[in-house]
Amino acid sequence: MKGAAGAYSGAFPVTPEMIEASAVLGAEICAWKRIDPRGYYKKASPFTGIMQTIPNVADHSRYAQLDGYGADRWDVGNYFVQTNKRLLQHYDALKAGTVQFRFKALMK
Numbered sequence: 001m002k003g004a005a006g007a008y009s010g011a012f013p014v015t016p017e018m019i020e021a022s023a024v025l026g027a028e029i030c031a032w033k034r035i036d037p038r039g040y041y042k043k044a045s046p047f048t049g050i051m052q053t054i055p056n057v058a059d060h061s062r063y064a065q066l067d068g069y070g071a072d073r074w075d076v077g078n079y080f081v082q083t084n085k086r087l088l089q090h091y092d093a094l095k096a097g098t099v100q101f102r103f104k105a106l107m108k
Helices: 016-033 060-067 079-096
Strands: 040-044 051-055
Touching: 016 079, 051 060
Parallel strands: none
Antiparallel strands: 040 051
């Protein structure tokens, strides 16, 4: 799939279950490692040397955009917004103690 506008619909299309699993795992990694999924960090671009503010949770296309290459990169593309929304919901529920870790065995 070329370009950020489309969704992958090849031989193995992304399913709602895949989106949910990636969001839950991302949220649990953030909670386990004490990473604020709504936070940012600063880093110099390896290509330009310019300091940039980068979200703690981002896909490769975000880094490509910040580094000034890959206009056609989409990585998770249209799925990022919905995946990140669900990641934040699960993260908040973990922090509130209303849900338990599903992937705890992977964290150890």
